[in-house]
Amino acid sequence: MSAANQQPEPQRLLFIFLRASLPDDHGEKDASRFHSGQGGALQPIMCVDKTLGELSIFSALVAEAERIEKDWQIVLVAGLAGKNGVAPSSDDAEEPLKMMLHAVENGGDLSKYMAFDREGVPVQFG
Numbered sequence: 001m002s003a004a005n006q007q008p009e010p011q012r013l014l015f016i017f018l019r020a021s022l023p024d025d026h027g028e029k030d031a032s033r034f035h036s037g038q039g040g041a042l043q044p045i046m047c048v049d050k051t052l053g054e055l056s057i058f059s060a061l062v063a064e065a066e067r068i069e070k071d072w073q074i075v076l077v078a079g080l081a082g083k084n085g086v087a088p089s090s091d092d093a094e095e096p097l098k099m100m101l102h103a104v105e106n107g108g109d110l111s112k113y114m115a116f117d118r119e120g121v122p123v124q125f126g
Helices: 028-035 058-068 090-105
Strands: 011-021 041-051 074-081 114-117
Touching: 011 090, 041 058, 041 090, 074 090
Parallel strands: none
Antiparallel strands: 011 041, 011 074, 074 114
């Protein structure tokens, strides 16, 4: 959120909350990696967009998310820049959120998004 605050144009933050699961066709190695906190398949379970004015700290996002859905492990985050000092609307965020969902659902490249666990620790996909 501090990175979004440093941008020259107002930002709308896009969030996709994910649940990690073990695919049905997993092998023993996959299961071992999954149970050690690595690997697995990511399933989107909810998404939301917020302006920085609506959300100032990560813990507030986590608290709000937990009131709706407790079973998530990772949140993907992207920023959507405004124009001429005006922040994007929720309608403006709809298509970028769909693109993020599409990337998750189809095993696309998630490296262009920031990802954090429930504690706010950055997560890298590899």
